[in-house]
Amino acid sequence: MPSSQPLDRSAAVAPLASTALRPLPLGAARITGGFWSERQQINREATIPAAGDRLEEAGTLRNLRRAAGREPVADGFTGRPFADSDVYKWLEAVAWEQSREPSEAYAAWQSSTSALVAEAQEPDGYLNTHIRLAIPDGRFTDLEKGHELYCAGHLLQAAVAQYRATGDRTLLTVATRFADLLAGYFGADRTEGIDGHPLIEMALVELYRATGTKTYLDLARYFVEARGHGLLVVPGHHGPAYFQDHQPVRDVRILAGHAVRALYLASGATDVAVETDDTELLDALRETWQTMVDSQAYLTGGVGSRWYGEAFGDPFELPPDAAYCETCAAIASVQWSWRMLLATGESKYADQLERTLYNAVISGVSLTGGEFFYVNTLKVRDQAFADDQRSAVAGRQPWYGTACCPPNVMRTLASLDQLVATSNDDGVQLHLYAPAKVVAEVNGAGVGLDVGTRYPWKGTVTITVSETPDQPWKLDLRIPAWAEGYTLTVNGDAEPVGEVGRTQSLERTWQRGDVVVLELPVRARRTVPDDRIDSVRGCVAIERGPLVYCFEHVDQPEGVVLDQAALLPGDLVETEQADLLGGITTLAVPARRRDGTEVSLTAIPYYAWANRAVGPMTVWIDAR
Amino acid sequence: MPSSQPLDRSAAVAPLASTALRPLPLGAARITGGFWSERQQINREATIPAAGDRLEEAGTLRNLRRAAGREPVADGFTGRPFADSDVYKWLEAVAWEQSREPSEAYAAWQSSTSALVAEAQEPDGYLNTHIRLAIPDGRFTDLEKGHELYCAGHLLQAAVAQYRATGDRTLLTVATRFADLLAGYFGADRTEGIDGHPLIEMALVELYRATGTKTYLDLARYFVEARGHGLLVVPGHHGPAYFQDHQPVRDVRILAGHAVRALYLASGATDVAVETDDTELLDALRETWQTMVDSQAYLTGGVGSRWYGEAFGDPFELPPDAAYCETCAAIASVQWSWRMLLATGESKYADQLERTLYNAVISGVSLTGGEFFYVNTLKVRDQAFADDQRSAVAGRQPWYGTACCPPNVMRTLASLDQLVATSNDDGVQLHLYAPAKVVAEVNGAGVGLDVGTRYPWKGTVTITVSETPDQPWKLDLRIPAWAEGYTLTVNGDAEPVGEVGRTQSLERTWQRGDVVVLELPVRARRTVPDDRIDSVRGCVAIERGPLVYCFEHVDQPEGVVLDQAALLPGDLVETEQADLLGGITTLAVPARRRDGTEVSLTAIPYYAWANRAVGPMTVWIDAR
Incomplete structure (x- = not known):
């Protein structure tokens, strides 16, 4: 049924009707x-x-x-x-x-x-x-x-x-x-x-x-x-x-x-x-x-x-x-x-x-x-x-x-x-992982969560219950589709894990101070495209957590033409670089030049490219 | 030196000065x-x-x-x-x-x-x-x-x-x-x-x-x-x-x-x-x-x-x-x-x-x-x-x-x-192979050529000298870059052949009735693209003589999705089809579906596509 009630001005951009989730009132989730x-x-x-x-x-x-x-x-x-x-x-x-x-x-x-x-x-x-x-x-x-x-x-x-x-x-x-x-x-x-x-x-x-x-x-x-x-x-x-x-x-x-x-x-x-x-x-x-x-x-x-x-x-x-x-x-x-x-x-x-x-x-x-x-x-x-x-x-x-x-x-x-988060009658849902304070009302009772994490650089997300009613409610955590191998603990006890690319619900009578730790496997991975995408056939891309990486010319060894290099199998070596591009994790990637010589390429998060000079760059790279 | 002479109205669209070749007067070459x-x-x-x-x-x-x-x-x-x-x-x-x-x-x-x-x-x-x-x-x-x-x-x-x-x-x-x-x-x-x-x-x-x-x-x-x-x-x-x-x-x-x-x-x-x-x-x-x-x-x-x-x-x-x-x-x-x-x-x-x-x-x-x-x-x-x-x-x-x-x-x-043809002080140059009559002046003397061929469907080009002065002159024939294996005879005698992708000159004192036969290897071939062209990486195209071929959906066996088929090695079987699309040579090409089953695809000349219905079509096709 359509709602015809004016909402409290702090309330949702979204409707009260016919949705599975409700946005929190404005200010109820704060990225900290x-x-x-x-x-x-x-x-x-x-x-x-x-x-x-x-x-x-x-x-x-x-x-x-x-x-x-x-x-x-x-x-x-x-x-x-x-x-x-x-x-x-x-x-x-x-x-x-x-x-x-x-x-x-x-x-x-x-x-x-x-x-x-x-x-x-x-x-x-x-x-x-x-x-x-x-x-x-x-x-x-x-x-x-x-x-x-x-x-x-x-x-x-x-x-x-x-x-x-x-x-x-x-x-x-x-x-x-x-x-x-x-x-x-x-x-x-x-x-x-x-x-x-x-x-x-x-x-x-x-x-x-x-x-x-x-x-x-x-x-x-x-x-x-x-x-x-x-x-x-x-x-x-x-x-x-x-x-x-x-x-x-x-x-x-x-x-x-x-x-x-x-x-x-x-x-x-x-x-x-x-x-x-x-x-x-x-x-x-x-x-x-x-x-x-x-x-x-x-x-x-x-x-x-x-x-x-x-x-x-x-x-x-x-x-x-x-x-x-x-x-x-x-x-x-x-x-x-x-x-x-x-x-x-x-x-x-x-x-x-x-x-x-x-x-x-x-x-x-x-x-x-x-x-x-x-x-x-x-x-x-x-x-x-x-x-x-x-x-x-x-x-x-x-x-x-x-x-x-x-x-x-x-x-x-x-x-x-x-x-960052939503609520419904069952509980609270966390969608974006970031240091945050979240307060919500679940069936009229207050729920509070403190989230700590270095995501997207690190995969550990620590959620502390700061306020809870005495009744049970569900804490829903998004398990990204790339998170194969994730783990989850509540107060140090491992929870069974399931498929990725879905929501994991933790339902219980929560106590203040309960700590949930979600470990997402944030590590560099190779992504293979659908065969039907012509222009990246035979290529791979590198991703790490939610970040897509790219190869920017300025980071590569002299003489490397990105369009004529191909990735090789091998470790993707991660390095935290606090002083580079506002603080990023770079990846060293084994590759070969067109002439067959081997070389190590450097990948950076895609969002950070073109902040030094504009030059050749690619997300997808030959991997044959 | 720039020419300031008005040309005879039958004469060239091109200049008298600073060119290696001169266009023939209008009407001097006729496709017959x-x-x-x-x-x-x-x-x-x-x-x-x-x-x-x-x-x-x-x-x-x-x-x-x-x-x-x-x-x-x-x-x-x-x-x-x-x-x-x-x-x-x-x-x-x-x-x-x-x-x-x-x-x-x-x-x-x-x-x-x-x-x-x-x-x-x-x-x-x-x-x-x-x-x-x-x-x-x-x-x-x-x-x-x-x-x-x-x-x-x-x-x-x-x-x-x-x-x-x-x-x-x-x-x-x-x-x-x-x-x-x-x-x-x-x-x-x-x-x-x-x-x-x-x-x-x-x-x-x-x-x-x-x-x-x-x-x-x-x-x-x-x-x-x-x-x-x-x-x-x-x-x-x-x-x-x-x-x-x-x-x-x-x-x-x-x-x-x-x-x-x-x-x-x-x-x-x-x-x-x-x-x-x-x-x-x-x-x-x-x-x-x-x-x-x-x-x-x-x-x-x-x-x-x-x-x-x-x-x-x-x-x-x-x-x-x-x-x-x-x-x-x-x-x-x-x-x-x-x-x-x-x-x-x-x-x-x-x-x-x-x-x-x-x-x-x-x-x-x-x-x-x-x-x-x-x-x-x-x-x-x-x-x-x-x-x-x-x-x-x-x-x-x-x-x-x-x-x-x-x-x-x-x-x-x-x-x-x-x-079709040009001339210069040395002789006559044939550029396009087609049934034609060509007359030209070489150092003031008349040269005539009759060209017979079924090109581009067949590779035989027969050139008969119909008029010639007593002095020697050069007949220049274009040898297309794809014509590896071509042969050439003059009055039945084999001429030495050279590289392709250049002009072959036949210089002699020609006689009326001399017959030059150029045999171009017009047969279906696979063409591999430059690695730097992203969108056709791993693909091949089929060409035959000067014609690029394509796969049009309407010609393929039921259930074939061109974007999900891949060519296999094997013969490209040619069939002359006089009643199809104005008369063409089709090619049967071995391929496999995405599910691995083998199938024969049909290729037609690219120029003839979209004359029945518009549907899926591709020139380049996966060949991995």
Whole structure:
């Protein structure tokens, strides 16, 4: 049954209805150190503050000032039609950061920018600076490329984040006014239409969850159902899949077309499915997700095999060099996997979410937090030529003409604590292993967990029960699919272990101070690809725990051409290097050159590549 | 020394100066039967006539009528900015056909359409219906995307073809008036500028050769030299390589960016180099050509590895499934190889020309001549999805929104006789083996050759001397690189044979009736790819003579999934099938399914694929 109850503002981004798991209230899980904490700190101290300057330099904030009448409207619009969305994603990141650690600077950014957004809103609730400044009579006249509902979606998401994180209703008021306008305009019995770039679907569900206003859920459902019926007029070469208008959503089984659009839509469809108890739609999404992961996702979790149309490839079309793997697509994949995890409780969704986060998402931001990748290729050749700002060969960039990816990374890192754990009536589920404090309510009683670990560098995860009711409950631990040989103890006593790639439940009447130790076999391993992926046939990749490794030219002995080297059998020698690339474990890998001479190659985590110089790099390497 | 002599109108498309070989006068070589004759007949009887209708349906001819004032100008322009060029390419095909076999219908098309073009020309010589109808004050204001000089180039080429083929000066007058306007407008000491789409360079050299007006050569040279200095403002994502403005032409060693643009430019630069005796430029072009053939061309001769930007890939980036291989790029490659062959006399250029013609060019037109491929992929998977009209998965199309490829095929087939043979002071060179009559002048004396062959199906080529002077001269025969084991006889006496991939010269005092028999080992062979091409590692392809073969799903035993089959060692059994696909030799190839069971697969010539149904197809197949 759909919920029509407004949630407490601290509560879940996810629904109360028709899901196996519930997100914890905001702040109930806190990452307290380790790998992700380091990334979050850089995000907070370097990335988000600098992005404010970039938004100013790019004219993105100036668009809002002009639309607000603070600067002359006649001076026009700067940037791409969807520029407003960059501000909203940045505001969303600012909001989540305040839930993690309030600060005057963050509060000032939030209040001044939110006030500006509110001022830019038109009297009837409409808000889009591109339309206001460049095409004043163009509202909803170019749904294919105008990105008006896409920008609206990011506004709604920022508003919900701000409200939930800080209680500030400034943006929420703007968002509900705009959403009310949309609900009065679009619909099967009003004006038929969908946006060329999905996003509004999940944003409306989130607004529904925050406000309890069912109209927003109804509109989200309309937008999901209206797709695939030719409402969009497809210009130029791109077919309707580019706009995700090629098939009704519930008929889709293989994703095609623009990857970010496809995955935002899938996320929104999942939200609608769980909120409306639509098991047919959810079953379609399950099947589609599985096909994506089995045949359309790279080892890094990255998706989008094609530059042309920024699109999914056909099943098993996964060329590493030509990979598009937009950072935003990886983030969208994380969002979808998270929603599928909540809906089903199946650990495979968390496995894929983790793979994508550790590899395809954070490869999109430099270690110092100031530069970004738009495209996350898995291979750069010798003699590679950059003919596009987005090409990895052009190097990481401080900002992009289309600046969707940078603030998307910011909001993802700022909200990462929310993905650590969930709860349900049976107990608490741990999904991401990181030093953390988790509190949850299980059947009305408080549960507390302290997690200690050096994951992903080390496989030991120590979970101490800090609070528990007297009744039994289940502690669910995700056992990653790669964790063959893991062990588990409770207060030193070995637990029976089972299959990997599933959840292990520990049910008992817990005591404060109980200690669970999960030992995951974090050690370098060779991964063999599916035979049907042409471009890596005969190759292997190296992984270690959740990290995909790569070979970067700068680390190799002189004279080694990566494209002409082949791995040999033999030990993968691990070395912790605290001073290299922010602290990583490197791997020494036996190999031979094309001339047959043996040589030791060095592998580093994929996410850390291109932080020294851009040069040849490969994830997959010949192993014949 | 550059020539400033106007040529006889029957004479070469190529220069008198600084080339090793000279094209024969128009009509001096005639294909009289066989493989190419069949294609030419279909081109003449089906393709070119139907294209007249397509040009009408698409509004392309109507644009000219409006620009000519025959229909209201105010009704505007239809199609893409470069639509005029489709008419000009078609007129060029019509002209060449008339040199092959005059007909009333062809003469009528030529005269009526040429008259229309002449009427559409503006008083000062300018001619472009897109500008005239859509942007009357927009002349030369959008050199990046306007295609004005690109259209002009095709006009010039059509005009030269018409003049040379029929003596009709209608288009030549239009062309010289326009070229004079261009020469008065563009230049280092006039308005600096180059077109976003090269072509004008070779067209101006051709016009210079037809008219002797050196201004046109000077302007061509200016356009070549002005590239790579940032004259074009690059919009959107594409870098300057898309417009071939990333490097001065003589600095280029590896092609990058838009393949058709790159190859038209390379062709024009070759023309300029030989006409101005610019050995530095020619040396750069030699090196660039070699790199292209060694590392950027597919087995079919197709070029352009990337859909995005219709661009060359980096060296060894040659994914078969994602191959763009635009038909126009293959044609442009033929044009460039032909120019390099003339410049140097080296048979490797003719080898590549032949490979490209037999595979990547004619795959672009259906066997019945009515439908086309824009993109010539080397692999279609199971579950492939077409999100673009150009995708092979969408099937062959009767026309395209961007209709550059179809009339480009037409003019190529209609002018193919011109590529059969050349001459120089030493003798006559045969490049393409086809039933043909060749007459040439060697040091002022007439030479005649009759060629008989069933090539490419059979390897026997019989050359009878039908006319010869009393002085000795050389008959040069191209020995393809794949022809290991060939034999050669003169009047039944064996000649010593040498290396393959070069020219074999037979010098003597020939007698009428002398018979030379070249036996080329046309038999199926396995081809192993360069190890550095990721996506075909561990695979082989099958070739037979100049033909690349492929496996098309429709020919395989039930239950075979091509992507999961592997070839086995064993005989490749040849069968002539007169009734299949216009008459082909099929190959039975031993293979095994993924489950290990053995099966016989059927291979057909690549050019003939997708003439029954579009389904899975592959050129390269696993051979491990």
